[in-house]
Amino acid sequence: MxxxxxxxxxxxxxxxxxxxxxxxxxxxxxxxxxxxxxKLADVAIDDVVIIHSPEAxxxxxxxxxxxxxxxxxxxxxxxxxxxxxxxxxPHVISDNLLVLLGDVPLLSRRIIxxxxxxxxxxxxxxxxxxxxxxSGYGRIIKDSEGKPMAIIxxxxxxxxxxxxxxxxxxxxxxxxxxxxxxxxxxxxxxKKNEYYLTDAIEIAYHEGLxxxxxxxxxxEVFGVNSKKDLAExxxxxxxxxxxxxxxxxxxxxxPNRIDVRGKLTCGKDVTIDVNTVFIGxxxxxxxxxxxxxxxxxxSVIGDETDIHSHxxxxxxxxxxxxxxxxxxxxxxxxxxxxxxxVGNFVETKKAxxxxxxxxxxxxxxxxxxxxxxxxxxxxxxxxxYDGVNKHQTRIGDxxxxxxxxxxxxxxxxxxxxxxxxxxxISKHAPANKLxxxxxxxxxxxxxxxxxxxEEN
Ligand code: UD1
Ligand code: CA
Numbered sequence: 001m002x003x004x005x006x007x008x009x010x011x012x013x014x015x016x017x018x019x020x021x022x023x024x025x026x027x028x029x030x031x032x033x034x035x036x037x038x039k040l041a042d043v044a045i046d047d048v049v050i051i052h053s054p055e056a057x058x059x060x061x062x063x064x065x066x067x068x069x070x071x072x073x074x075x076x077x078x079x080x081x082x083x084x085x086x087x088x089x090p091h092v093i094s095d096n097l098l099v100l101l102g103d104v105p106l107l108s109r110r111i112i113x114x115x116x117x118x119x120x121x122x123x124x125x126x127x128x129x130x131x132x133x134x135s136g137y138g139r140i141i142k143d144s145e146g147k148p149m150a151i152i153x154x155x156x157x158x159x160x161x162x163x164x165x166x167x168x169x170x171x172x173x174x175x176x177x178x179x180x181x182x183x184x185x186x187x188x189x190x191k192k193n194e195y196y197l198t199d200a201i202e203i204a205y206h207e208g209l210x211x212x213x214x215x216x217x218x219x220e221v222f223g224v225n226s227k228k229d230l231a232e233x234x235x236x237x238x239x240x241x242x243x244x245x246x247x248x249x250x251x252x253x254x255p256n257r258i259d260v261r262g263k264l265t266c267g268k269d270v271t272i273d274v275n276t277v278f279i280g281x282x283x284x285x286x287x288x289x290x291x292x293x294x295x296x297x298x299s300v301i302g303d304e305t306d307i308h309s310h311x312x313x314x315x316x317x318x319x320x321x322x323x324x325x326x327x328x329x330x331x332x333x334x335x336x337x338x339x340x341x342v343g344n345f346v347e348t349k350k351a352x353x354x355x356x357x358x359x360x361x362x363x364x365x366x367x368x369x370x371x372x373x374x375x376x377x378x379x380x381x382x383x384x385y386d387g388v389n390k391h392q393t394r395i396g397d398x399x400x401x402x403x404x405x406x407x408x409x410x411x412x413x414x415x416x417x418x419x420x421x422x423x424x425i426s427k428h429a430p431a432n433k434l435x436x437x438x439x440x441x442x443x444x445x446x447x448x449x450x451x452x453x454e455e456n
Contacts, residue, residue, distance in 0.1 A: 002094035003116065004176070005045045007036055008084045009060070009102025010053045010075035015225040021056045023102030024063060025230055028237050029261025029279060031063050032224060035105040037070075043112045045098065049088045051075050080194030081170070082186040089180055097179050099197070101170040103224045106236060111216055115173040123178040123209040126151070126201060127171040129221035136225065137167035138198050140213060148213045149205045151198035155191055166213075168198055169221035178209065234259075245272070267303065285320060294325070302338070319355075337372070354397065366390075371397035371415060379404040396431070 013022030023033040030038075033050070040048060048070045052060050057072050064070065075087045085099060096119055098112065111127065118125040126148055128140050138151040139161050151168045152161050174182075182200040189196050204211045219236045223229065235256075241264075242255030250270045252258055257274040264278045267286035277295045284290070285303035296313045302320035307313070311325035315332035323341040324330065330342065331349035340353045343360035351365045354372040359365055361378035367390050368382045380401050382393040393407050396415030401407075405419050408426040413419060417429045420436030429435040 001044070001096055001116075001120075002046045003044055003096045003098060004047050004049060004092045004094040005040055005098045005100055006049045006051065006085060006088040006092065007033060007100045007102050008051050008081055008088075008170075009033055010051045010056075010078055010084055010087075011103075012053075012078050013103075013225075016227065016230075018227075021053060021059065021102075022224070023052075024056070024059055025224070027105055027224070027230065027233050028241075028259070032105040033060065033102050034063060036100055036102065036107070037064060037067075039107060039109050039112060043109050044116065045069075045112075046094055047071065049073055049091045050102075051084045051088050053078065080188070080192075081197035082183055082195035082199065085179065085197055086183045086195070089176075089183065092176055092179075095176055097174045097176045099170075099172045099174070099179075101223065104170055104221060105224065106222050106233060106240075107169075107171065107220055111214075111220055114214060115171070118212060118214055119173045119175065121210065122212050123175050124182075124200065124204050124211045125173040126211070126213050127169040127173075127221060128166050128213045128215045129169050129218050130215060131165055131167050131218040131221075134162075134165055134167045137223065138170075139164040140166040140168060142166075142213070143205075147205065148201050148211055150202040153189070153196065153198060156189075166215065167221070169216075170197075170223065171221070172197070172200070178204070262298075273309075291325070299330075365393075367409065368393040368395065370395045371399065373397060374399040374401070376401045377403035377405060377421060381406050383408045 009023035011022060016022050016025060024031045027035060050060060050070060050072050052072060054074050054076060060072060071091050073088055073091055075084050115125050115127060136154060138153045139157055140148055141150040141152060143149045182203050185203055186195050186199045188194060222233055222236055224233050238259060239255055241260045242252050242258055246252050249268060250266045250272060252272050254274045258272055259277045262280040265283045267284060269287050270284050271289040273290060273292045275293050276290050279297035281298055282296050283300045285301060287304040288301050290307045291309040293310045294307050299313050299316045301318045304320055305318055305322040308325035311328045313330040316330045316334040318336045319338045321339045322336045327344045328342045329347040333350040334348045335352045337355040339356040341358040341360060342348060345362045346359050347364045349366040352369045353359060354370050356372055357370050357374040359376040363376055363380045365382050367384040374395055383406055384390050391409035393409045394412040398416050399413050400418045402419055402421030404422045406424040411425060413429040414431035416432040418434045419425055419429055420434060420438060423437040425437060
């Protein structure tokens, strides 16, 4: 059975008070429409039609990237959800049609599959949600046998209808020819002069078509109309991810204070403390602990490594039993080998820090390769940039670099070398020797400290 999914994303989005189309607002680091497309990847959907406003095509294409399955179709004027679907229909090539809303991003694959299954024996399936507060949603009206008879938009509800807690998710599955037939017959609403797709239910009911509703949770069908809704969607999504992590054995100190904006994979006995953000693909090995206020993007953290608070780690490969932070900034192409330590106010970029080596305080290590068991003193700087080009610093094994050293690259410090504190090293430092560059210390005899002038 072939299926086309149509994503309606051309509305004006007035309630968002934003210049961006609503479906391009960000939830957990990705746009709403990306969340939806992601779900379609692993279900039986053959192609996707996105209905967008005339000016938004480039923005959608840019976010979604090249995808042969997707057709972009412009809705010239936002004349309502039924009009949006009507605009899509000439591009629907499958016998079955799934209508999704660009502002309902939390729908799961499980529910999409259920809707597809229900369509085998029905002409039209509408996904509904049982909610605590139905305001803003269309209400589901059912007959005595529980068959959906109509959907009434809030604006048109009488008092009793307003109390109904079963709402329209806006998501529907059809046989395509049924959708074509119904959409043609929808008339503009009296109050808003818009074509409501919700009217399809009433028409179908009166025609005696096989129409059913399928109910799910409020979380699945949550509609995002405003920034307030967006924050609520973040909350729902955050909780879902935290629960999934905890079910896999991760200790999440506070499920309300962890943000996963991508894919987080964890080993056994991982602990994640509060106010931590994971971006893109992040993997944490067994026994890793992540302290508060840490941000980790697209990185792998090895077993039993401790990340202390306020650390920022991006595109890094961190080995096992390492220690990072507090307040470390690990930038792209950093590799820490087993047992390495990077302490507070240290920045690394394009750097390898060998086994058991320590860079503990106030240091910049860029374009550098450091061997094993080397100690880099506080305040050391690899001067990697000459104003035009970047150059490399190579430091061997068991090196001791004193505090406040500047290493002017390109440069090599050989294994076993010691570099005296305060040196500016611009030439090769040989193995197993002390290299020091420092002007001679002098003491001035008979020097007097200035005294404070008398005020007159
Ligand atoms: C709609 C439903 C309502 C349902 C709710 C679920 C209608 C008339 N109402 O209301 O019953 O409870 O969704 O969240 O269908 N769009 C277009 N072109 C248009 C108008 C809208 O593409 O001309 C798109 C929007 O971008 C949006 C979606 O359709 O992604 C829904 O439109 P919106 O205006 O948000 O409808 P609601 O008032 O939320
Ligand atoms: Ca909406």
